[in-house]
Amino acid sequence: MQSSLRSSMSAEEVETNPQPYAAEFLGTLLLVFFAVGAAVLSSEYIGTLGVALSFGFTLLALAYAIGPISGCHVNPAVTLGMLMARRMSLHTAIRYWIAQIVGAIVGSALLFLVAKQVPGLQTDESFGSNGFGDRSAVHINAFGAFVAELILTMLLVYVVLSVTHKVAVVGFDGLPIGMALAVVHLVGIPLTGTSVNPARSIGPALFATGSALTQLWLFIVAPLIGAVLAALVHRVTHPQTGRDELANAEPAESTSR
Incomplete structure (x- = not known):
């Protein structure tokens, strides 16, 4: 059974086929609309635990829905991690980043439209x-927020x-990733x-405007450094899995964000 978070396409197919980029766009859109939507529309009813589980469950569902197509990164930090691990090319990573950011903006726009009603x-x-x-x-101050985001993203x-490497238990890799996203939200939401x-x-920052935009830099820089x-x-803990993966492994593994 193939891993749900491992693309079935070769590196060449990923670069020339629009499906992985469409999947990243749609996946990030849905993650923002439903998971951020839980925070915007339902937090007073479901609380921190409910919001954290919304992120985790949404990512888990997306892992099995689009994982075989794009790897279900839905997160520029995850894509950067995959690039650093040599599981995808820079050219593909840039296209993933564009698809993810545009998807997040469209998802936020749809959520904003609903919230205004x-x-x-x-x-x-x-x-x-x-x-x-x-x-x-x-x-929490800026330094504390930076350290927290760095560690949580890491x-x-x-x-x-x-869990998405070829030697991992396949078929269940979406579960620990969804759980990890829920846990980091349990810690990070109050921070x-x-x-x-x-x-x-x-x-969301584009629609919140004001100080949400002036503080946005931290939530771009810290997660990328964490990745x-x-x-x-x-690479230190799994030395055998980091050897020339771009040539030997499927290029688009995983998800998050």
Whole structure:
């Protein structure tokens, strides 16, 4: 049985076939609409645990829905981790990043349209965006937010890299990744609202405007650095799996964000 998060296409097919990019666009759109939507529309009813599970379950479902097509990264940090692990080319990674960011913006636009139909729902300065200082539930400062996002993203990307390799137990790799995303949200929601996914942060911030945009840099930079660290740590803990994977492994593995 093939891994649900491992693309069935060769490297050449991924680069020339539009399906993986369409899948990344749609997957990121759905992740933002449903998971961020849970935070925007339902948080007062489902709480932090419910929002965290919404992210985890949405990613788990997407892993099996689009994993065989694109690898279900739905997260620029995961794609960067895959690039660092030499499981995909830079050319393919750039196209993935574009698809993910555009998908997040469209998903946020659809969510914004729905939110505006709810009387009294506040979207300015919030709208599921990430933040620190006064925009954090616990008022964490910028340095603390940066460290938190770095570590949380490192965990997520490390899990992705570890369970999607060819020697991993196939067919179940979506489960630990979905669980990891839920766990990092349980820790991160009170701190920053949890990004660990630059695309997920960019989309809502564009509609929240104000300080959501001025603080956005942190939720782009910290997750990407966390992804690089995850790839480096994975290379140390799984030395046999990091050898020339671009030539030997399927190029688009995994998901997140």
